[in-house]
Amino acid sequence: MTRIAVIPGDGVGAEVMAPALRLLQVLNVSEGLGLVFDSFDFGAERYLKTGVALPAGQLETFREDYAAILFGAVGDARIPDGAHARELLLGLRFGLDLYINFRPCRLYAEALCPLKGKRAEQIDFVVFRENTEGQYNGIGGFLKPQTGEEVAISTEVNTRRGVERLVRAAFAWARRKGKRRVALGDKSNAIPAHQLWLRVFREVAAEYPDIEARHLYVDNLALQLVQRPEAFEVIVTTNLFGDILTDLGAALVGGLGLGASANLNPDSTPLFEPVHGSAPDLVGQGRVNPMAMFLTAGLMLEELGHSKAAARLEGAVARAIRQGQVTGDLGGSLSTAEVTEAVLGHLEA
Amino acid sequence: MTRIAVIPGDGVGAEVMAPALRLLQVLNVSEGLGLVFDSFDFGAERYLKTGVALPAGQLETFREDYAAILFGAVGDARIPDGAHARELLLGLRFGLDLYINFRPCRLYAEALCPLKGKRAEQIDFVVFRENTEGQYNGIGGFLKPQTGEEVAISTEVNTRRGVERLVRAAFAWARRKGKRRVALGDKSNAIPAHQLWLRVFREVAAEYPDIEARHLYVDNLALQLVQRPEAFEVIVTTNLFGDILTDLGAALVGGLGLGASANLNPDSTPLFEPVHGSAPDLVGQGRVNPMAMFLTAGLMLEELGHSKAAARLEGAVARAIRQGQVTGDLGGSLSTAEVTEAVLGHLEA
């Protein structure tokens, strides 16, 4: 029995989680996966009631009793500056030491690409985003707050150990998957501290002479991703740059309605979440695109060792996309429920 | 008499500067601008000889004796980690307190846009990038360098004064130019110190009820720029995010061969530079695209108050582009010299 913690979260979170769980149940039965799902009500309501996004002791429970966490979305307009989103999501990423934020950008159908002249098979890269360091640490604050003399300070910290384990994970994955190229995105020409990234990257790359290692400043990387996405297979980068580059990557393959992500550490309980947020403007209309959540569930199956089930799920989503069985954001006219039925149909076919 | 300091710099810098000076001379004569050009040999050669990128006292000379600095490009493979580029370029930006990095992204011809279905007039936005603060300050360093315990630290600092003057400049420019929308890009949901940006933005926006003020997290902004660039007119953002977003913006309108920029402070000597670098792989072939440098020269004329000359220059470049008189990077087959002749022709027409 494999226990999965399910956190639907806020906004459209529940609307995409429910259909994802239906698909997972089908696979659970037909593939005999032995998955068991427990639901957790973390999100805005609970935060507004208790003032706490992630209850004490919860990390231990997840770490000890669960094989994975499946997360919907978080964010609520009643809570300023995304405080509970930060507390919950970053609390889980940092608290569980999930140092790899793994975000694939794969183009399932030519029509979804906003770029001219790209065939579907030309865009298929993965970003390894550092997920426990960088500028996501909350270190810093305000000197003379709310005065004309105010100074706002924020400190980015990267460690040799943190950078190295991520870079190693990226190269190891590349070799395992037969990829030929890994690119580093940093800003070491303007931020000298990023030279740590470059040094570690070069060291690890030297152990992989079969893989082409390319270093790009992040500004150039953003430009290249638009101009020649086909040149990339694996990108490794900082927490903050990974945040930006994966949204950019999502834009190249159909938008946030298809962005899946996995927060990984082989020695911890991984967290799976779509890249999109709680999309409050879409709530309750039954029109939200559940596919990012489906693909995210697929990443979870893969990580749990159920490669066949994972491939079936991704294949079913891909078929629905190619047949135009999609929601409005992808140019279709189907509802969340209709997309779910379509994917279910392909899954059972 | 208006004195202009000319710094061709490294790599292709001289190859784009010489033709730009030819165009400027034509305008100088025909419009009676009274511009006088002095050349400075700052760049890699001098740095390798002297160890200094920007000689002592030079900032004072520029500030007191020159109305503008026209810069080519900087960067040389013999100097690791872009040390002299950082010293020279950031030395000028910071040393002259040029707090506005003004970078227009305008689509001159539909064919140059990598995005499907965008008409030329749909992409025309300007980025106001903060240019004297943020993470470009060199503050930080390495704890236990070159060991397994290494920690790399870099501190982003933004001040109330620094943020406010930039945000004010963006809104004032928007009103002056009849723009209706200003967007802020920050990451205040993950980096609490960025809330300073959001607070200042809201305060200044309140003084401009006629202008729509929109706040986006930078990841979402990157995505939106690809999905709906037509939704943007003015973007105001941090130094680092501006660096990334303007390369992304350049990718949307034809690439770095067309990216112009102005580093401004109404009370100092402004610096004008194309967004591209020294492009060592292109040196000496006579094929580099000089148009970014031409457009940059146009921004200089505009800032010096020569609006008519500026419009003539931009118009001549735009006509050459629309007639396909362009270098290979823009899909043409002309050399640098041929593009220059074409633009000269349009200028004199």
Ligand SMILES: CC(C)[C@H](C(=O)O)[C@@H](O)C(=O)O
């Ligand atoms: C060369 C580098 C330091 C510079 C920057 O990051 O500002 C460049 O990328 C730019 O955008 O002008």
Ligand SMILES: CC(C)[C@H](C(=O)O)[C@@H](O)C(=O)O
């Ligand atoms: C909600 C926010 C803190 C988060 C991040 O910046 O990591 C999100 O943008 C993401 O990419 O998962």
